[in-house]
Each structure stands twice: as C-alpha cells, then as structure tokens.
Amino acid sequence: MFGDSDEWPVWCPDCGALTCKPIRWLLENTRLTCSGCGAQLAWYRERMERDLEDAYRAVVNFSKGLRVEKSVR
Ligand SMILES: [Zn+2]
Numbered sequence: 001m002f003g004d005s006d007e008w009p010v011w012c013p014d015c016g017a018l019t020c021k022p023i024r025w026l027l028e029n030t031r032l033t034c035s036g037c038g039a040q041l042a043w044y045r046e047r048m049e050r051d052l053e054d055a056y057r058a059v060v061n062f063s064k065g066l067r068v069e070k071s072v073r
Contacts, residue, residue: 002023002052002055002056002059003023004022004023004024004027005022005023005024006022006023007020007021007022007023008020008021008022008023008026010026010032010041012034012036012037012039012041013041014034014037014039015034015036015037015039016036017034017035017036017037018035018036019032019033019034019035019036019041023052026048027045027048027049027052030042030043030044030045031043
C-alpha cells in the first residue's frame with residue numbers, strides 16, 4: 001500500500017517532464033514547480049484526496065480480481 005512518504009509521479013501537462021513528490025507533500029500543498037519547464041502546476045486538495053482514494057481502491061480491486069489456483073496433489 002502507498003505510504004505518506006512514498007513518491008507520487010506528476011507529469012507536466014505542458015512539457016511532459018516527470019516530478020516526483022511524497023504523497024504527504026502533495027496533500028499538504030496545492031502547487032509545485034515543474035522540473036522540466038519551470039511552470040507552476042496547481043491542483044485542488046480535494047482532487048488529490050479523491051484521486052489518492054481511487055488509487056487505493058485500484059490496489060484493493062486488483063487483489064479481489066485474482067484467480068486463486070490451488071495445486072492439487
Ligand atoms: Zn513542464
């Protein structure tokens with residue numbers, strides 16, 4: 001599962017450069033400077049919280065959809 005200090009990748013919609021920030025940092029801030037073009041990338045805190053929940057849900061869903069193949073001996 002993702003922890004607060006795990007890094008979350010952020011791609012600049014303008015130049016495509018990747019900037020990684022810890023999840024906790026992204027929840028506590030609402031803008032960062034693109035490492036590629038220097039643009040200010042801004043977001044709403046609610047948006048980050050919702051997308052993080054979606055990510056957690058996706059991780060849980062993956063395990064729910066696994067096939068369990070037991071070896072028969
Ligand atoms: Zn950029």
